[in-house]
Amino acid sequence: MGAASMVKCEKIRCTKFYWLIIFFLIGLTVQAQQSSVFTTSSSIHVIGDVHGAYNEIQKTLTNLGLIDQQNNWSGGTSHFVCLGNIMDKGAATKKVMDLFIKLQTQAEQAGGQFHVILGEHEVMNLKGDRHGLSAEEIAEFSEDETTEQRQKAYQQYIQWHKLTQSEQTQTDFDTKYPVGFFAHQQAFGLSGKYGKWLLELPFIIKINDQLFTHGGLSQNIKLTDLTSLNKQLKSELLSYLKHWDYFLKKGQLGFDIPFEERAAYLKKLIDSPQKRTFMKNNRSLVLSTDGPSSYQGNSQCHPYFEEDQLAEKLQFWEASRLWVGNTSLEHGPSELSTQKSFAQQIVQQRLSEQLMMMNTELSSSKHQTQLWTATITPDGQTNFSNGSLTKQFQPEQAVKRHSRNVYNMSDEEIEQFMKTAEITNMIDTTEGKTKPFKVTMEKDGKVIHGIFKYMDTHPRSNRGRWRNSVNQADRYQYELAAYRLDRLLGIGLVPVTVARNIDGRDGIIQFWVDGLISLLQYNDDKIIYKGICDFNNQVNFLDSFDYLILNTDRNQSNVMFNKNDGQIWFIDHSKSFGTSSRRPKMLKKSNIKVTKAFRTALKNLTSEQLQELSPWLHKKQIQAIMNRRDYLVSGNF
Structure with missing residues (x-):
């Protein structure tokens, strides 16, 4: 050999x-x-x-x-x-x-x-x-x-980073790695x-x-x-x-x-x-x-x-x-x-x-x-x-949602702020067909941003005789109804929303959540989801809520997550609250699983509580929520 x-x-x-x-x-x-x-x-x-x-x-x-x-x-x-x-x-x-x-x-x-x-x-x-x-x-x-220990590490540092031995290199090393x-x-x-x-x-x-x-x-x-x-x-x-x-x-x-x-x-x-x-x-x-x-x-x-x-x-x-x-x-x-x-x-x-x-x-x-x-x-x-x-x-x-409101304000405090604060700026947006405004509100040294929506294709449709055409309505009032229903169920994922008139135009202001990324951005830019909460569990939860309110406008551009921790937000509900119990088209293939905890919250929801939504929804729409609630609870939908 x-x-x-x-x-x-x-x-x-x-x-x-x-x-x-x-x-x-x-x-x-x-x-x-x-x-x-x-x-x-x-x-x-x-x-x-x-x-x-x-x-x-x-x-x-x-x-x-x-x-x-x-x-x-x-x-x-x-x-x-x-x-x-x-x-x-x-x-x-x-x-x-x-x-x-x-x-x-x-x-x-x-x-x-x-x-x-x-x-x-x-x-x-x-x-x-x-x-x-x-x-x-x-x-x-x-x-x-020991001196030998530091000298050995210094030589490894120089060789690995291909540096020239000098007084400056030694100083940088000593600063980065103290004794x-x-x-x-x-x-x-x-x-x-x-x-x-x-x-x-x-x-x-x-x-x-x-x-x-x-x-x-x-x-x-x-x-x-x-x-x-x-x-x-x-x-x-x-x-x-x-x-x-x-x-x-x-x-x-x-x-x-x-x-x-x-x-x-x-x-x-x-x-x-x-x-x-x-x-x-x-x-x-x-x-x-x-x-x-x-x-x-x-x-x-x-x-x-x-x-x-x-x-x-x-x-x-x-x-x-x-x-x-x-x-x-x-x-x-x-x-x-x-x-x-x-x-x-x-x-x-x-x-x-x-x-x-x-x-x-x-x-x-x-x-x-x-x-x-x-x-x-x-x-x-x-x-x-x-x-x-x-x-x-x-x-x-502990709170159900980890992230806190701006200035550590409660939902009620943010509601009051957005109802009464001065509107100091309004910017046109290019989002969707309704072109909402992004607004800046200021009061008592605090600054909060919101989105102002005003589209109402079927005014006063919550009153009088029901018309089936309302099932295709696009109404800003539904954002308020979704917010209140979210809070009735103890969810807390719909941003704070209030009714407000701006320059003679009725609408709603919804709290603007900074630092969001859409599912569309994740897919288009091939970004790997690294949030602390399970991605599929969050989307399943959103699907459950979308079925409950019969949201027909969910798409990849409005499935939104926090960039920093990956937690989901529920937004865009102006095309919701139809009277059908069938799944919307985008939920046909979704394997929706209603968790035990959410099922309990749904069971505890009463018709009397839902009367809180009557300023924005017709009684047929409210009854339809209860019907879909029953299907979610039974698992047969």
Whole structure:
């Protein structure tokens, strides 16, 4: 055998040996996971995101009676649950982790448990995503970083970016990567102290009849036993990290290539099993927005489709409630408050009390954090308090739609504003055949935009004898009827709409929602939908509402979503409210599924309530709504 062949053979043996070690370690790490299901007759204490707030978590644990003056466990057999995101944004993540590592061991020795859930920011740090990393967190590792470590990273930086070594290059490098950055990176690596610890933590656990995870449970999470689910997610994460580490060591990825760009770099490489596995891992559930550490649908998407989905999972796992923490709110320093009314905004329940959201109040000024705690007592009662001040309160019911109105105004306040504010500008639009106006309204220093519609092809058709020609009417009044019906059903997806006369012309003003993108734009520009709410669930919900009001004008140009989070809005209803019970043409092939939550809302709708629509609809149109309601409830339509 020639020398070249021997070298090639040795490379093959080394590569095989490398991957045997990798998969052996993956197996060991996955097998080393603790149980995912616990039972206890002691109290369970729950907090949301910590984000490096060491002083606050120390005070909270002390007030809960879980640690003593020496920061040792004193909670006996109690269970403590941190819902993840213990790092990033704060000043003392390293101290928090060291405290948690110690308390995990001490609590277990005392017969209790100190649970830490893997949150979105834990996964981010493991995969080298430093978007949330604060300067103070980097500085915590400055004494651990060696000169050799920095010099090696500097040389890699120059080579990867093909830079010339110079004083300016060195300055740019030092500015971008302060002292401590590479020690932090190493500590969160596969063999680092904190990397190894994080990889032992679960994504989801159950204590008694309560489920705990960081983000939420999407419909893509399999219904299997929790230990197997954690094993699957951990295996996906470990496989990604091992392959990322492989390409780093091969010099085929730079250490500073963002997570979102790594796959694009590797696409340029010659095909290999490692490359294919990395690409597959890059699309895995654990790293997607549907993974339990990142999913926000339970806390932000409409309950009329999220509630059914969560109920199915709770029933499968024999649980009554899911606790999540991935809903942190950021406020300016003047907004920090310990008042009960503000606390209720921080801790909220949703989806018929199946979901409890343990938000954390983060100030935009540095390191002012309020931690809110829940204590589930042995008799099943749940008490809520501000962890550092022990001020008790009760959570409020979360809004059905996550996005807030402009200026945090209520619907009623926006209605009053749009009825009375001065019209300071009107612009012609080219939308549709009716050519509505975009209007600007100003009052008390506030500016709100709206759309003014005035087309009425069948005036006063809500009165007197019914004419079948009204079934083809285009009336601005129907926008008001759709808005009121939307609110009667508790939907909240039709923008606020009011009647108003402008320059002697009767019409309606509907709140203008900025930053929308249509389904037509998605398709024409081949944009990939990346919203937090399931696309098909949202369109199905729109189809359900369109059938209820018999909207005959739905098309791709008026199916609208927020650009930033992909949440749907229901607009354009001026060609609705016919008297037929047959599906409109565009809904003939739609597989409309009425969710349990929406069916309940429909069942509760009464003829008496619908009389509120009589200023705009004929009694035959109102009866037709009830007829279609019955078909939707029965599922036979």
